[in-house]
Amino acid sequence: MKGDPPPILIVEDDPTGRDLLIRILTADGYEGVPAANAQEARQRLAEREFGAVLIDVRMPGESGIELLRHVRGRHPDVAAMMVTALDDPELMTTAFETGAYAYVVKPYRVNELLINLSNTLHRRQREIQNRSHVRELEVQVLDRTKLLREAVDPLRDVTLTEADLVIDRLSGALNLVGDETGAHLRRIGEYSALLAELSDLGGMPHGDVVLASALHDIGKIGVPDAILQKPDPLSPEQRLVMQRHAVIGHKLLSGSSSALLDLGATIALSHHERWDGTGYPAGLAGEDIPVEGRVTAIADSFDALTSNRPYREALGVEEAAEIMCGGRETRFDPDLLDVFLGSMDQVLDVRDCFQDPPPSSG
Numbered sequence: 001m002k003g004d005p006p007p008i009l010i011v012e013d014d015p016t017g018r019d020l021l022i023r024i025l026t027a028d029g030y031e032g033v034p035a036a037n038a039q040e041a042r043q044r045l046a047e048r049e050f051g052a053v054l055i056d057v058r059m060p061g062e063s064g065i066e067l068l069r070h071v072r073g074r075h076p077d078v079a080a081m082m083v084t085a086l087d088d089p090e091l092m093t094t095a096f097e098t099g100a101y102a103y104v105v106k107p108y109r110v111n112e113l114l115i116n117l118s119n120t121l122h123r124r125q126r127e128i129q130n131r132s133h134v135r136e137l138e139v140q141v142l143d144r145t146k147l148l149r150e151a152v153d154p155l156r157d158v159t160l161t162e163a164d165l166v167i168d169r170l171s172g173a174l175n176l177v178g179d180e181t182g183a184h185l186r187r188i189g190e191y192s193a194l195l196a197e198l199s200d201l202g203g204m205p206h207g208d209v210v211l212a213s214a215l216h217d218i219g220k221i222g223v224p225d226a227i228l229q230k231p232d233p234l235s236p237e238q239r240l241v242m243q244r245h246a247v248i249g250h251k252l253l254s255g256s257s258s259a260l261l262d263l264g265a266t267i268a269l270s271h272h273e274r275w276d277g278t279g280y281p282a283g284l285a286g287e288d289i290p291v292e293g294r295v296t297a298i299a300d301s302f303d304a305l306t307s308n309r310p311y312r313e314a315l316g317v318e319e320a321a322e323i324m325c326g327g328r329e330t331r332f333d334p335d336l337l338d339v340f341l342g343s344m345d346q347v348l349d350v351r352d353c354f355q356d357p358p359p360s361s362g
Contacts, residue, residue: 008033009041018034041055053078056083064084068100081100191299212292298333301324325341
């Protein structure tokens with residue numbers, strides 16, 4: 001290995017075998033630290049940090065498998081590797097299920113041992129980095145959730161005249177990608193409220209729709225920035241992670257006594273469902289999709305198409321309308337889409353009222 005490799009703990013009750021392992025590791029640039037049994041190994045692990053531990057399975061007193069359980073439970077950053085004379089498939093399975101990274105059977109070849117150790121240490125490093133990344137994401141999500149709660153709390157008693165302030169706070173709480181601006185969220189809300197009114201959807205007050213639909217992507221606080229900001233197409237795995245934002249948003253907003261937040265929860269969960277049943281997260285189709293979600297899906301799509309994105313410039317209104325017509329009866333509720341596209345003068349009035357701010361010189 002290059003650089004200064006971490007020390008390796010060798011747990012072997014046979015002095016000859018223990019000395020042989022130390023000589024092999026020393027010759028390859030490692031520091032080998034001996035332990036004659038599991039009790040001595042526990043003491044060494046408590047005293048200093050190790051990169052890996054080589055464990056014999058059969059030892060007097062505590063067995064190697066029991067020590068392996070201790071290492072995985074109490075020292076998760078130490079990679080465990082079994083080195084044993086027991087060529088037993090069942091025991092090997094138990095070792096891997098318990099957390100061993102490798103299983104080397106004596107008599108081993110020196111290269112075989114060193115290759116397994118190198119692979120074990122590389123895997124350990126990846127896992128440590130992944131855990132660190134997960135912790136960073138958890139802190140990031142906690143910070144965003146705190147900001148989100150500060151932004152959402154006023155929605156319980158907000159009036160439409162305060163909508164700009166609240167939506168600005170929402171966009172700051174999201175802090176996700178360049179298109180999550182206050183103007184973007186306000187346009188989604190106003191487009192949705194306009195479509196609800198033009199379609200004569202009772203029980204959906206203008207102000208409630210404006211604010212609730214602005215919450216449609218609030219679940220993105222639980223999606224890593226690397227996925228949200230990726231300019232290239234997402235991989236299938238990344239797409240699945242992205243799609244979780246609908247369920248996350250629903251969980252964040254549901255369960256309160258606020259009708260407004262309940263409306264936002266419904267929209268968050270359903271605005272990516274498709275009329276033909278191929279959407280997510282539930283694969284609902286037609287009128288089984290809540291009408292609030294169908295309305296917001298149209299508003300969100302139009303604003304996305306006619307706004308600048310990291311991967312393309314904004315499309316013209318006619319081109320955007322043509323693309324959306326292609327989704328009639330597949331992606332969108334056909335009746336709602338006809339109303340929206342047939343009222344383009346009013347839609348464009350909304351767009352003119354809530355323009356994105358000019359890009360900053362920085």
